[in-house]
Amino acid sequence: MPSHYVLTLSCPDRPGIVNAVTGHLLRFEGNILDAQQYNDLETDRFFMRTVFALESGAIDALRDTFATLADGFGMRWSLRDRDVPRRVMLLASKFDHCLADVLYRWRIGELPMDITGVVSNHPRETYQYLGLDGIPFHYLPVTKGRKQEQEAQLLALIESTGTELVVLARYMQVLSESLATRLAGRCINIHHSFLPGFKGARPYHAAHARGVKLIGATAHFITADLDEGPIIEQDTQRVSHHDTPQDLIRIGRDIERRVLAQALRYWLDDRILLNGHRTVVFAV
Known part of the structure; x- marks a missing residue:
């Protein structure tokens, strides 16, 4: 054949x-x-x-x-x-919903890839319910004054494992300009906001303060400029004045999961081409 x-x-x-x-x-x-x-x-x-x-x-x-x-x-x-799986590394922090979703979709064959490792700035016990047996796990804490050393360890892991794509599955650490530049075009982040609105670490609270009626999530390539990278996929959901910031966070978790999964699916099937600060996505 x-x-x-x-x-x-x-x-x-x-x-x-x-x-x-x-x-x-x-x-x-x-x-x-x-x-x-x-x-x-x-x-x-x-x-x-x-x-x-x-x-x-x-x-x-x-x-x-x-x-x-x-x-x-x-x-x-x-x-x-197309029969050769892509090699992907997953990075996560305390919130594990995106990591759990990607692992589930990988296990059922929806996201055909080789996972080269899971990296976190939190210990393995944080993910005790995710079933990481057989998946290399690397605990790389970020401590004051040692961020450069931690990123050097991370980059060494990426290179030594032949990782083609790094996925920031709610990895709540801002990559340095140096590392972001090194990973240009091969690192996808899921941001819990419909960019370019509400950048930064607490977008749901900012959205609630402005009384928005739609919230969303954005998957984009990372760049040295925070939350400014080329956008791959986005989705939204309607909310109302009844919803608290915690409601927005709960609703947002579902949006984040499906947006990240779709972006990763596009990348695994070579459907994303960079076009300057934008992307061309050949969707099905």
């Missing part, structure tokens, strides 16, 4: 891109199963995601020759075997 691959790319827009890409796949007898494309008229950039079937013995030659084609168009591109 042929293997399935996913090719993603972005480049300056010009005539002939689709013809060149599909013609190259045809040259190696690749069978296109799904194709999506988008032209951003504001930036004049072209984005494409293509899933194709190919005899596995031909992929190396296709990849090598595609590199030459890509250079000619100035492409940023990725070509991946």
